[in-house]
Amino acid sequence: MQEKLINYTREAFQSAFGSQAERIFLAPGRINIIGEHVDYSDGFVLPAAIDKHICFAVKKTKDSKISFFAKDFNDSFSFDVTEKQTPVSQTWVNYLLGVFNAIQESGKEIGGLEIAFSSTIPMGSGLSSSAALECGFAYILNEIFDLDLTKKELSLIGQKSEHTFVGVKCGIMDQFSSVFGKEHQVIMLDCNSLDHQYFEANIEGCSLVLFDSCVKHTHLTSGYNDRRNDVDNGKKILWKKFPEIEKFRDFTIEMLDDARAEMGEISHKRCYYLLKEIKRVEKAAKALSEGDLDYLGQLLNETHSGLSTEFEVSCNELDFMVEETSKELGVLGARMMGGGFGGCSINLIKDENVDIVIENISAKYKAAFNIEMKVYRVKISDGINEYKENEFVI
Numbered sequence: 207m208q209e210k211l212i213n214y215t216r217e218a219f220q221s222a223f224g225s226q227a228e229r230i231f232l233a234p235g236r237i238n239i240i241g242e243h244v245d246y247s248d249g250f251v252l253p254a255a256i257d258k259h260i261c262f263a264v265k266k267t268k269d270s271k272i273s274f275f276a277k278d279f280n281d282s283f284s285f286d287v288t289e290k291q292t293p294v295s296q297t298w299v300n301y302l303l304g305v306f307n308a309i310q311e312s313g314k315e316i317g318g319l320e321i322a323f324s325s326t327i328p329m330g331s332g333l334s335s336s337a338a339l340e341c342g343f344a345y346i347l348n349e350i351f352d353l354d355l356t357k358k359e360l361s362l363i364g365q366k367s368e369h370t371f372v373g374v375k376c377g378i379m380d381q382f383s384s385v386f387g388k389e390h391q392v393i394m395l396d397c398n399s400l401d402h403q404y405f406e407a408n409i410e411g412c413s414l415v416l417f418d419s420c421v422k423h424t425h426l427t428s429g430y431n432d433r434r435n436d437v438d439n440g441k442k443i444l445w446k447k448f449p450e451i452e453k454f455r456d457f458t459i460e461m462l463d464d465a466r467a468e469m470g471e472i473s474h475k476r477c478y479y480l481l482k483e484i485k486r487v488e489k490a491a492k493a494l495s496e497g498d499l500d501y502l503g504q505l506l507n508e509t510h511s512g513l514s515t516e517f518e519v520s521c522n523e524l525d526f527m528v529e530e531t532s533k534e535l536g537v538l539g540a541r542m543m544g545g546g547f548g549g550c551s552i553n554l555i556k557d558e559n560v561d562i563v564i565e566n567i568s569a570k571y572k573a574a575f576n577i578e579m580k581v582y583r584v585k586i587s588d589g590i591n592e593y594k595e596n597e598f599v600i
């Protein structure tokens with residue numbers, strides 16, 4: 207199924223570097239069933255890797271240069287691995303340089319490479335194309351130069367790159383999902399300890415369908431970091447008042463209300479959303495494992511309402527889309543997904559109703575905003591992997 211992307215990327219390599227790539231790697235995007243914005247607040251999340259990828263075509267060289275060709279941007283960049291790197295003006299490059307920098311700082315040795323890459327993960331749609339880029343590159347360096355990094359370390363390197371070279375203070379969910387994804391399995395990740403378990407996405411009779419609002423966002427300017435500051439401010443006050451509490455998730459709503467005047471309304475409502483959302487994820491994991499899809503859907507709806515009114519990371523287009531979707535026959539739950547301010551909604555819909563829901567919502571969305579909504583019927587897939595001809599079937 208990824209053949210087209212792989213061939214396209216191989217050809218891009220050939221035309222950029224004038225020879226054949228030696229190895230191919232695939233790094234997936236992710237969905238998140240529930241647990242939004244809690245990954246930097248001791249929460250649990252329920253993500254999964256999907257069958258949309260960045261494909262990297264790679265060849266080792268004998269010199270000390272790493273050269274990239276970003277086919278989708280028709281842009282290139284090279285640097286010398288013996289030199290210290292600092293952020294540059296091309297954002298896509300910073301994701302990669304940040305990874306290099308994190309690995310270089312740890313004292314590991316990296317040599318020369320040529321890399322062409324291309325993607326089927328739509329950018330700015332909340333499907334974590336950036337995590338796939340960072341972690342895909344970290345994975346490649348680890349494999350080719352035998353760096354002995356664990357999968358957890360690869361995820362953390364991806365996150366560090368985003369913090370230090372891109373400037374987005376993201377949590378760990380996206381990187382973890384891209385590295386740890388497993389076919390048909392949802393990951394229940396404790397973002398505090400990084401302990402995780404897999405379980406079957408037991409949604410028989412229903413589908414998870416993504417509706418892309420086509421409102422693009424980048425978390426560098428979206429308000430993502432502001433939300434994090436609001437939350438950090440709230441946490442500071444909470445811990446000042448209740449120093450005996452170890453983890454954010456253990457604060458109660460009563461404690462939060464006690465600290466309300468001191469932290470102010472904004473931080474109060476952000477933290478209120480988070481404490482509720484952390485509990486919802488635990489309930490959702492149980493519902494999913496028991497196949498209680500009606501309840502799961504209800505929790506998704508509650509999450510949307512919290513994200514829209516308490517955490518305030520939705521937008522008119524997503525609110526409209528979710529509200530209209532929820533009214534349709536056969537829809538068990540709908541919510542915006544990911545960091546917000548645009549991107550996709552995730553919808554739990556009975557199989558027999560999927561087509562008509564898509565038809566109705568596309569028409570209503572077009573009429574309201576004059577935008578053609580995109581639809582992704584994604585499959586839950588494996589995490590980052592090397593593609594080997596005749597061995598690795600996606």
Ligand code: GLA
Pocket residue numbers: 241242243244245246334376377378379380544545546
């Ligand atoms: C973005 C971030 C993640 C997470 C989500 C919201 O995707 O990269 O770390 O915070 O937003 O759940």
